Amino acid sequence: MIERKFVAEKKKEFQVHEYIGEFLDNVGYSKTKLVKTPLGEKVVIFASRPGLIVGRKGANIKQLTKSVKGRFNLDNPEIEIAEVPNPSLDADIIAEKIASYLERFGTQKFKAIGHKIMTEVMGAGALGIEIKISGKVPSSRAKTWRFYQGYLKKSGDVSVSGVRRSHKQAQLKTGIVGIQVRIMPPDTKLPDDISVLSAEQEAAQKPAEESRAAEAEAAAKDAEEKKQDEKKPKRKRSPSKKAAKPAKAKEPGQEAQPDTEGGQQKEQPKEEVKTHENEGTEGNEQ
Known part of the structure; x- marks a missing residue:
């Protein structure tokens, strides 16, 4: 389960915190935080005097890194030191x-x-x-x-x-x-901490409260209208017949296109052309 994974990570972080606290003495040690990175695991140490943790030429840091890696099986540990902003x-x-x-x-x-x-x-x-x-x-x-x-x-x-x-x-x-x-600390928010507004602050807050109330009323009205529209029975619409499209007028110089019905062309009846012989020609033949 994923909960066990989180518990194991916090337990490991607490063990590292306790071990580093025993290893570092009189350096203003506060806490330790484990951070996972793509290259390995980063150990962030918060202290008021970082110079004492580093030591001469980084000797203390090297020794601490080696001991933490061997004791807790950390993957490529990297120790970073952060200074506490307000040690008091x-x-x-x-x-x-x-x-x-x-x-x-x-x-x-x-x-x-x-x-x-x-x-x-x-x-x-x-x-x-x-x-x-x-x-x-x-x-x-x-x-x-x-x-x-x-x-x-x-x-x-x-x-x-x-x-x-x-x-x-x-x-x-x-x-x-x-x-x-x-x-x-001073940033603690107490539930019984009550502040009384002055007349100027109260007057400045009234327009904002009125606008919020107006917005709330408008939203409530919109919701009621939507509910009423949903309750009304919907009328069934009769299927409407498609209106026939008017034929386009022929422009001069254009040939008439044959009408199609069902994708097939209509065959127009051929007109028989009767040849009438002239009376003059008949007389000549006789």
């Missing part, structure tokens, strides 16, 4: 940044890290952000610290399709610390 609104990049900060500075400054990241994300135009750091932070007992700011949907379809999520782990001396990030 990408949940994967933000979670990776928090993990790198915790590994570098430890758990003593986790509050400063959380507030700094929140300020950066909200300054980029996000509607809301939530950060959860769980683990032995900062004491020996495991706790969950929550940082939030702005407006964030927690239920409904918008919370699934309009909120970007990411989970990362930071390996510290005290143990593993889990990081969860949720960001609502």
Whole structure:
């Protein structure tokens, strides 16, 4: 079935995404996309720092291409790197940044890290952000610290399709610390977002609404007329006799064409020519 084919392709793409995320560390990695081309398969890597992925003289790219080809049996893979337009609104990049900060500075400054990241994300135009750091932070007992700011949907379809999520782990001396990030980007359309029109905007929209109403009424009238025409009984037409075509007038100098009937020519009776002898000639013979 074709559904299984689509599921297998998405599963393969997710596995490649997970593997590349483990291979690339602290490069601002966001996501991976597989694209089929006539020459093979293209692997598009989205990251905030493409230079670190390429490496010196393309060494990292060559190694990554070789490992991906051998692990996932890709047909002539080609790796392409694309830069993320706004890294501050990408949940994967933000979670990776928090993990790198915790590994570098430890758990003593986790509050400063959380507030700094929140300020950066909200300054980029996000509607809301939530950060959860769980683990032995900062004491020996495991706790969950929550940082939030702005407006964030927690239920409904918008919370699934309009909120970007990411989970990362930071390996510290005290143990593993889990990081969860949720960001609502500014282009999210909320169902309860209502805008009130001003008097000028309302006056400008009235002619358009009236024209639409007039068009709708005209279309409804046309539909009713068509229905009435269909309901009327159709009259049977009597077969009309074909009118005989008038004969064309003969032009001077033209010979009369014989009339045809049924594709055959009519034979005209030949006139007998009687020869009358003159009385004068009869007398001479006698």
